[in-house]
Each structure stands twice: as C-alpha cells, then as structure tokens.
Amino acid sequence: MSKFKKLTTNLFLIKNFIQLFICLGIGLLVPPKTYSWGFFGHRYINYHSVFLLPPEMISFYKMNIQYLEDHSVDPDKRRYAIPEEAPRHYIDMDQYGKFPFLDLPKRWNEAVDKFSEDTLHAHGIAPWWIMIMQNRLKKAFIQKNKNEILKLSAEIGHYIADVHVPLHASSNHNGQKTDQLGIHGFWESRLPELYAESEYDLFIGKATFIENQLNFIWDRIYESANASDSVLKIEKVLSLRTPSHKRFNYEDRNGVLMRQFSTLYANRYHDSLKGMVERRMAASIYAISSFWYSAWVEAGQPSLSDMGKGNSDSASNKEMELLQFYWLGNRIIGRSCTN
Numbered sequence: 001m002s003k004f005k006k007l008t009t010n011l012f013l014i015k016n017f018i019q020l021f022i023c024l025g026i027g028l029l030v031p032p033k034t035y036s037w038g039f040f041g042h043r044y045i046n047y048h049s050v051f052l053l054p055p056e057m058i059s060f061y062k063m064n065i066q067y068l069e070d071h072s073v074d075p076d077k078r079r080y081a082i083p084e085e086a087p088r089h090y091i092d093m094d095q096y097g098k099f100p101f102l103d104l105p106k107r108w109n110e111a112v113d114k115f116s117e118d119t120l121h122a123h124g125i126a127p128w129w130i131m132i133m134q135n136r137l138k139k140a141f142i143q144k145n146k147n148e149i150l151k152l153s154a155e156i157g158h159y160i161a162d163v164h165v166p167l168h169a170s171s172n173h174n175g176q177k178t179d180q181l182g183i184h185g186f187w188e189s190r191l192p193e194l195y196a197e198s199e200y201d202l203f204i205g206k207a208t209f210i211e212n213q214l215n216f217i218w219d220r221i222y223e224s225a226n227a228s229d230s231v232l233k234i235e236k237v238l239s240l241r242t243p244s245h246k247r248f249n250y251e252d253r254n255g256v257l258m259r260q261f262s263t264l265y266a267n268r269y270h271d272s273l274k275g276m277v278e279r280r281m282a283a284s285i286y287a288i289s290s291f292w293y294s295a296w297v298e299a300g301q302p303s304l305s306d307m308g309k310g311n312s313d314s315a316s317n318k319e320m321e322l323l324q325f326y327w328l329g330n331r332i333i334g335r336s337c338t339n
C-alpha cells in the first residue's frame, strides 16, 4: 500500500471513529425533539377523535382530517417560539397538596386571588387554557369561520390530550427528582409508538355533550395526578430488577444513533401498567370529540355541510412557517419534557 493510500485509509478510519463517537455522545446527551404524547400520539389521537362525532359534524371533520392530524403538534412547536406557551401544556398538581386538591380553586380568578398569577404560571395553567381555547372554538362556530374552527379544533385536541398524560400533572415530570430521566418520553411517546396501532382499540362509541366542561377537565387532571405516582413507582421497581444493558439499546433515528429504552424493557413496563396508556389515550379521544361537539352545540349547531375544505389562507400558512422555523432552531423556551 502506498504511503498516500495508507494515510487516506487511516484518516477515513479516524473520521468514522470520530463520527461514531459524536453520534453516541449526541445520542446520550441530546434527545430527539419531543412532543407530549409524541408526534405519533397526537396525530393518532386527533385522527381518532373525528370518528366519534355526530353525522352533522363528521363530514366536515373527515374532509379536513389531514389538517387535524398535521396540526395536532403545533402547540408543541410554538414552545420553541414564545415563552408563554410552555405552561399551557401541564399543571403540577403536587404543588397544591393531595387529592381532592381542595386548596386549589377550579376557577381562574379565585385561583389567582389565592396563589397569584405568577405562581399559577410557574406550575402550569393547562385547565384554564383549555377553557380559553374552548370559548374561542365556540365563537368560531358561531361565526362559521372554518379556518378558525379547524385551527382551534386541532390545537385544543393537543392540550386536552396533554392533560391526560399523568406526568403532565406532576412536577417530577421527567423523573428528574427520582433518578428516572427519560420516563416522560418513555410513557407518552415510546409506548404508544410500539403498541397503539397493533394493540389498542380506539374506535370508542360517540361524543357526548358536556355540561360543565371546566369540571370535566379538572376530573381528568385529578386522575392524571393520581396516576403519576404509579407511572413513576412501577418503572422504578422494574428498573431495579433489570440490568442497564437490558433496559437500553441504540437505534438509528434520522441518521443519529440514539440511546433509548429497549423493546424488551418497554414490553415489561407496558405489561406492568395494565392498560393505562390505552385507557388514557381512549379517554383523550372521547374528551376531545366531546369538547368539539359541545362547542358546536353551544354555538347553536350551525350547519357545517356548506363549508368544505379549509385552512389555506395566507395568514395561517405564514404562522405555520414561523412555527416550523423556530421548531427547527431546536431551542425550547421554558420547560421541555426532557429536562
């Protein structure tokens, strides 16, 4: 082998080694972009929510089902653009005592009087934000503004799904207080990705009118808060019984080698949760569809049959481009699910 050939071969090997080293390092240190319920989960939930709607609504929603799926993750993308966004996705119920959480008023004004707006923002404002979105959706139905109806339907779907995730109701949201880093994405992204399509039955009955939507959302948050202990404890017990090399493996994700929970370990955790992920996913779907339906009923049941396909106006396209731009910049503002 000539000296030159030898040198280039060595350089090639060194380059490959460095690349592998960087990939492994990045894989360990930088998690992939995360969404609550995961990119897959939010799309899946919004999609299935359409099929619970009554005949007067289903054709319009079905016609726009692609939009509802595609924009189910816009609120998470917005977390890369504006600081106010993050607290809309969670509420740390453990900061307000224990179930039945009598110390925390359900209504915004009363909660502000008791705790101050700053404190509420610090621990998350998800239930109140959902009600703001619901009122906007109702208004959009009254005005028969199809682009707004679609945008708000897609986005309220995201926020409602988020509060069904137990760790969105806990300040130990990524197991950072109990040495369980990564559990957030494990429960809400990895498990649905592995099991939802093959094992879950999510075509579940039909939407119903919810008289008191604020109370309904609070009940779902109490359930999430109560379940968050099990989510953490079950994984803790399992992790102590499973050696690290069986808990994790490396998988190629968009060209980057990522360390993640192994399928074997995911199987064990999923079995130990005894259907919890499927139940919370189904409950999300029922809640979203029922919120869409309730907004429409309260708006006087306007006819949707003449509305057709929506959301190609330039203002909404511009906003989407901007969200995409910030999201690609990869710097989340406020709490992410990975720190």
Ligand SMILES: [Zn+2]
Pocket (backbone or CB within 6 Å): 035, 036, 075, 076, 089, 158, 162
């Ligand atoms: Zn979210």
